[in-house]
Amino acid sequence: MTSLIGxxxxxxxxxxxxxxxxxxxxxxxxxxxxxxxxxxxxxxxxFGNMLAGVLGNNLHSTSKLAEILKINVPIFRTEAACASGGxxxxxxxxxxxxxxxxxxLVIGAEKMTDYSPEEVITALSAAASGEEQEAGLTFSxxxxxxxxFYLEKYHYTEKNLAYVSVKNHxxxxxxxxxxxxxxxxxxxVLKSAYVSYPLKVLDSSPISDxxxxxxxxxxxxxxxxxxxxxxxxxxxxxxxxxxxxxxKQIDEILATKIAxxxxxxxxxxxxxxxxxxxxxxxxxxxxILAMEDLGxxxxxxxxxxxTEESTTYGNGGNLIVNSSGGLKASGHPVGAxxxxxxxxxxxxxxxxxxxxxVKNAKYGLAHNVGGSGGTxxxxxxxx
Amino acid sequence: xxxxxxxxxxxxxxxKILGKKGKIFLWTKIFTPGTGFKKYAPYPVVLVELxxxxxxxxxxxxxEQKDLKIGTKVISVLRxxxxxxxxxxxxxxxxxxxxx
Numbered sequence: 001m002t003s004l005i006g007x008x009x010x011x012x013x014x015x016x017x018x019x020x021x022x023x024x025x026x027x028x029x030x031x032x033x034x035x036x037x038x039x040x041x042x043x044x045x046x047f048g049n050m051l052a053g054v055l056g057n058n059l060h061s062t063s064k065l066a067e068i069l070k071i072n073v074p075i076f077r078t079e080a081a082c083a084s085g086g087x088x089x090x091x092x093x094x095x096x097x098x099x100x101x102x103x104x105l106v107i108g109a110e111k112m113t114d115y116s117p118e119e120v121i122t123a124l125s126a127a128a129s130g131e132e133q134e135a136g137l138t139f140s141x142x143x144x145x146x147x148x149f150y151l152e153k154y155h156y157t158e159k160n161l162a163y164v165s166v167k168n169h170x171x172x173x174x175x176x177x178x179x180x181x182x183x184x185x186x187x188x189v190l191k192s193a194y195v196s197y198p199l200k201v202l203d204s205s206p207i208s209d210x211x212x213x214x215x216x217x218x219x220x221x222x223x224x225x226x227x228x229x230x231x232x233x234x235x236x237x238x239x240x241x242x243x244x245x246x247x248k249q250i251d252e253i254l255a256t257k258i259a260x261x262x263x264x265x266x267x268x269x270x271x272x273x274x275x276x277x278x279x280x281x282x283x284x285x286x287x288i289l290a291m292e293d294l295g296x297x298x299x300x301x302x303x304x305x306x307t308e309e310s311t312t313y314g315n316g317g318n319l320i321v322n323s324s325g326g327l328k329a330s331g332h333p334v335g336a337x338x339x340x341x342x343x344x345x346x347x348x349x350x351x352x353x354x355x356x357x358v359k360n361a362k363y364g365l366a367h368n369v370g371g372s373g374g375t376x377x378x379x380x381x382x383x
Numbered sequence: 384x385x386x387x388x389x390x391x392x393x394x395x396x397x398x399k400i401l402g403k404k405g406k407i408f409l410w411t412k413i414f415t416p417g418t419g420f421k422k423y424a425p426y427p428v429v430l431v432e433l434x435x436x437x438x439x440x441x442x443x444x445x446x447e448q449k450d451l452k453i454g455t456k457v458i459s460v461l462r463x464x465x466x467x468x469x470x471x472x473x474x475x476x477x478x479x480x481x482x483x
Contacts, residue, residue: 117415125417135440135442140413140415149409194425196412
């Protein structure tokens with residue numbers, strides 16, 4: 001069994017005084033300190049990053065990490081758009097499944113705010129199909145198409161979507177590493193400017209810098225030495241068509257459904273066992289679709305369910321969603337996001353989530369999506 | 384990156400889907416575009432289901448607000464799709480206009 005024994009994340013935000021590798025180094029130092037590990041005890045490294053090649057002309061980042069760590073071990077970089085972090089974690093777990101008594105470092109990092117919004121939007125669009133790019137579609141545009149379809153099919157309005165951001169901003173106000181610490185109202189969301197109709201600025205995750213890291217091990221002596229550890233019950237990656245137009249259903253992310261079914265089967269637990277979940281709310285509509293596709297809510301009911309606020313911290317619900325603030329308020333440095341999500345679940349399951357600690361959290365789920373649903377990663381941890 | 388060769392290769396396929404009729408299947412309006420599309424913003428983008436069931440993306444031009452809904456009948460036309468590249472090659476592609 002693989003265990004997650006430590007987590008560290010930098011603050012997320014506009015971190016102009018730090019480079020991509022300054023951020024990665026801070027995350028590495030932080031997680032090694034948290035686990036009392038020395039560099040030489042790391043047997044392999046997996047690095048989730050999407051944009052360094054496109055925006056920063058930085059490739060071969062694996063070798064740069066070797067320079068920072070001053071070790072000579074296998075280091076791999078994974079790229080699956082916004083699911084780059086989740087896939088790095090999955091490969092690290094897979095590596096441990098075939099190598100005994102090893103410690104593996106997983107890092108996710110992204111540097112986005114050095115560039116203009118147009119440049120970042122274009123770079124992110126590299127993860128859409130050529131035809132989508134040529135039509136001038138952006139990622140907010142693709143999710144906006146899904147949102148329009150969902151709102152029309154199930155008779156909801158933009159107000160239903162707004163509740164996702166209100167909840168996640170409230171959670172962000174409780175997280176000192178979050179990019180946005182400000183609470184917002186439904187009215188604030190509805191008054192904000194359109195990004196891609198019907199999605200507005202406050203329906204959308206921001207452009208962010210940040211790095212997050214975890215350590216996984218299957219060394220039993222190492223697990224025993226640690227103050228905190230959680231078991232990795234399942235990590236499943238599923239891919240689907242890159243193009244939204246090639247999907248049979250527009251109001252669901254099929255990759256999420258398949259990954260979730262496989263993960264719950266592997267973990268041998270029920271949906272109702274999950275106490276905390278970090279979902280991929282790149283846009284408000286995405287959290288609603290995810291709640292349905294993961295099997296927490298029935299298809300088509302999410303627009304209503306979200307207004308009941310049962311997934312908000314402190315409301316007594318059985319499942320608290322995006323206690324970190326989600327991508328919306330915590331920030332979305334794309335390569336780091338998948339690791340931060342898993343890290344937040346680790347904090348919750350080990351009682352380290354401070355003023356947003358969900359009582360008696362035993363099982364947690366992280367859900368990371370690449371593109372408009374071309375990749376989905378579902379990870380389940382237990383305390 | 385956009386290269387003249389890439390534009391040339393793509394344009395060989397465009398003629399096959401010119402003048403085709405269909406209905407809007409998905410739509411949005413982009414207010415914050417990427418590089419090369421800024422001067423067109425805000426612009427509507429639609430996914431059209433053609434009469435042969437093929438689905439094609441394109442911007443919607445010569446339109447009014449009332450046309451932006453699922454089911455509106457449209458026809459594909461040839462238009463410039465983005466600001467010319469540094470090589471000066473103009474990229475033409477498919478856009479749609481409402482069928483009156």
